[in-house]
Amino acid sequence: MGLSLKFKTNVLSAIVILGILSLRVAECSSHAEKLVYQALNCRKHTAFLTDFGAVGDGKTLNTKVFNSAIRNLSGYASDGGAQLIVPPGKWLTGSFNLTSHFTLFLEKGAVILGTQDESQWPPLPVLPSYGVGREAPGGRLSALIFGTNLTDVIITGNNGTIDGQGSIWWDKFRAGKLKLTRPYMIEIMYSNQIQISNLTLLNSPSWFVHPIYSSDIIISGLTILAPVDAKNTDGVDPDSCSNVRIEDCYIVSGDDCIAVKSGWDQYGIKVGMPTQHLFIRRITCISPYSAAIALGSEMSGGIQDVRAEDITAINTESAIRIKTAVGRGGYIRDIFARRLTLKTMKYVFWMAGNYNQHPDSNYDPKAIPEIKGINYREVVATNVTYAGKLAGIKSDPFTGICFSDMNITMNLKEDKLPWNCTDIDGVTSNVTPKSCASLPQKKDVTCLFPYDKQPIEDVQTKTCSYAH
Ligand SMILES: *[C@@H]1O[C@H](CO)[C@@H](O)[C@H](O)[C@H]1NC(C)=O
Ligand SMILES: *[C@@H]1O[C@H](CO)[C@@H](O)[C@H](O)[C@H]1NC(C)=O
Ligand SMILES: *[C@@H]1O[C@H](CO)[C@@H](O)[C@H](O)[C@H]1NC(C)=O
Ligand SMILES: *[C@@H]1O[C@H](CO)[C@@H](O)[C@H](O)[C@H]1NC(C)=O
Ligand SMILES: *[C@@H]1O[C@H](CO)[C@@H](O)[C@H](O)[C@H]1NC(C)=O
Ligand SMILES: *[C@@H]1O[C@H](CO)[C@@H](O)[C@H](O)[C@H]1NC(C)=O
Ligand SMILES: *[C@@H]1O[C@H](CO)[C@@H](O)[C@H](O)[C@H]1NC(C)=O
Ligand SMILES: *[C@@H]1O[C@H](CO)[C@@H](O)[C@H](O)[C@H]1NC(C)=O
Numbered sequence: 248m249g250l251s252l253k254f255k256t257n258v259l260s261a262i263v264i265l266g267i268l269s270l271r272v273a274e275c276s277s278h279a280e281k282l283v284y285q286a287l288n289c290r291k292h293t294a295f296l297t298d299f300g301a302v303g304d305g306k307t308l309n310t311k312v313f314n315s316a317i318r319n320l321s322g323y324a325s326d327g328g329a330q331l332i333v334p335p336g337k338w339l340t341g342s343f344n345l346t347s348h349f350t351l352f353l354e355k356g357a358v359i360l361g362t363q364d365e366s367q368w369p370p371l372p373v374l375p376s377y378g379v380g381r382e383a384p385g386g387r388l389s390a391l392i393f394g395t396n397l398t399d400v401i402i403t404g405n406n407g408t409i410d411g412q413g414s415i416w417w418d419k420f421r422a423g424k425l426k427l428t429r430p431y432m433i434e435i436m437y438s439n440q441i442q443i444s445n446l447t448l449l450n451s452p453s454w455f456v457h458p459i460y461s462s463d464i465i466i467s468g469l470t471i472l473a474p475v476d477a478k479n480t481d482g483v484d485p486d487s488c489s490n491v492r493i494e495d496c497y498i499v500s501g502d503d504c505i506a507v508k509s510g511w512d513q514y515g516i517k518v519g520m521p522t523q524h525l526f527i528r529r530i531t532c533i534s535p536y537s538a539a540i541a542l543g544s545e546m547s548g549g550i551q552d553v554r555a556e557d558i559t560a561i562n563t564e565s566a567i568r569i570k571t572a573v574g575r576g577g578y579i580r581d582i583f584a585r586r587l588t589l590k591t592m593k594y595v596f597w598m599a600g601n602y603n604q605h606p607d608s609n610y611d612p613k614a615i616p617e618i619k620g621i622n623y624r625e626v627v628a629t630n631v632t633y634a635g636k637l638a639g640i641k642s643d644p645f646t647g648i649c650f651s652d653m654n655i656t657m658n659l660k661e662d663k664l665p666w667n668c669t670d671i672d673g674v675t676s677n678v679t680p681k682s683c684a685s686l687p688q689k690k691d692v693t694c695l696f697p698y699d700k701q702p703i704e705d706v707q708t709k710t711c712s713y714a715h
Pocket of ligand 1: 284445
């Protein structure tokens with residue numbers, strides 16, 4: 248079964264046909280076994296990137312090939328869908344667009360390389376909930392792998408690699424030479440039923456994985472690596488999304504490993520789409536200048552019902568950081584985290600109500616964010632400089648904060664107050680070292696972690712197989 252290409256001999260010379268045939272033979276010997284993988288949906292039709300004339304030498308640009316292959320396979324959306332298999336090789340490309348009922352599968356040894364030729368990254372309009380380009384007012388560039396208005400889209404593989412070759416973008420950003428906001432590695436917007444799994448993602452120009460205005464999303468088994476000094480290389484940024492599961496990822500990056508967002512100031516308030524029902528588990532994070540999990544700073548559409556468990560962070564600036572400011576509006580509420588293992592942290596917990604970066608000067612100074620119901624428990628942290636730096640907003644305190652069962656071992660070389668709390672209100676229980684006066688110790692309180700499951704926790708994948 249699958250897709251066979253019917254070449255018109257009147258337009259193709261015999262030499263081209265022979266060339267393609269010999270490529271196919273060489274390729275068949277290199278991928279001998281059958282593919283077996285887990286996915287939300289399996290596909291009826293299969294094609295290889297090489298069927299469409301791709302060249303995997305790391306030098307030939309394949310942007311047109313990716314786009315035309317996926318356009319071709321979109322024709323099977325209503326007939327069981329299609330998968331595009333990327334074989335071993337180095338496939339240089341600019342931005343390309345995904346389609347519905349579609350799987351992009353990267354075999355072991357397949358590397359998609361983002362080109363450093365800027366003309367291959369087309370501009371896109373700014374995101375409505377941001378109003379402006381985040382890094383330059385003129386707009387933004389399309390992600391390497393982009394999808395919009397889709398349903399049922401999967402990017403997976405046997406740990407194949409996507410390498411954004413981001414260094415040119417990091418250099419431009421540092422030099423203040425960007426004309427448009429840097430591209431992300433993968434961005435999917437206005438879509439549902441999304442799976443991104445079992446891949447290695449390297450060196451994104453900016454954020455790695457950015458689902459926005461989307462729902463029913465599983466992100467699993469990703470190894471995400473960028474130099475820790477590469478600015479804004481966030482790992483996964485669920486942004487105005489519902490029903491999201493992020494699990495079994497290993498992230499080393501130059502910004503937050505997971506950054507939960509929902510739009511920026513007046514633009515985010517107007518769009519009004521929260522990120523909610525987000526479940527994060529079994530994540531390992533190394534990020535010396537940022538957080539394992541950040542909530543904000545763009546949170547103007549609201550963030551609620553976020554649950555995180557079994558998080559490991561090593562040499563990370565903070566474990567969970569809440570960032571907001573006057574002008575954001577929105578809320579961060581019903582946040583639950585448990586079983587955190589932390590080693591070498593500047594701040595275990597950090598909350599800041601003064602993250603005063605704004606899209607423009609037209610933000611509403613009366614748009615006060617509500618931060619309420621923050622529950623963290625079962626935390627073991629060692630070699631910590633500050634246990635908590637918790638600063639709400641004057642006349643808008645952060646309330647309902649609960650910390651229980653925490654053993655935080657301070658870095659003894661530092662002679663600092665472990666906790667510093669201003670404009671916050673809540674309780675602590677069985678927390679060492681003893682917290683500040685605004686979080687009084689109560690006896691044997693266990694902070695809440697909900698017993699009911701979020702619907703995304705029960706979503707199962709199917710076993711898909713394809714023999715070639
Ligand atoms: C990812 O790979 C792991 C181990 O190789 C496997 O157990 C898991 O099912 C895969 N997950 C998906 C979603 O493909
Ligand atoms: C995909 O391309 C092949 C080869 O050109 C063609 O035979 C087939 O009809 C195309 N499929 C669709 C859905 O366009
Ligand atoms: C990809 O999608 C964007 C947004 O819809 C569109 O502007 C662009 O033309 C598409 N690119 C291709 C190659 O189809
Ligand atoms: C995509 O969906 C959004 C939100 O529903 C809608 O505003 C937009 O027009 C759609 N775009 C396309 C190309 O269908
Ligand atoms: C995937 O590849 C990365 C990079 O080579 C490696 O660190 C990771 O352990 C691999 N993951 C799996 C499940 O094999
Ligand atoms: C903290 O240490 C105490 C005393 O050793 C121990 O009983 C408790 O289980 C520890 N808490 C956690 C969350 O590991
Ligand atoms: C403890 O943290 C400090 C930074 O505060 C770091 O320089 C040092 O290497 C860490 N020690 C260990 C044993 O990890
Ligand atoms: C505590 O934090 C406040 C506000 O962030 C700061 O002004 C103050 O200096 C800090 N206090 C100590 C003792 O570090």
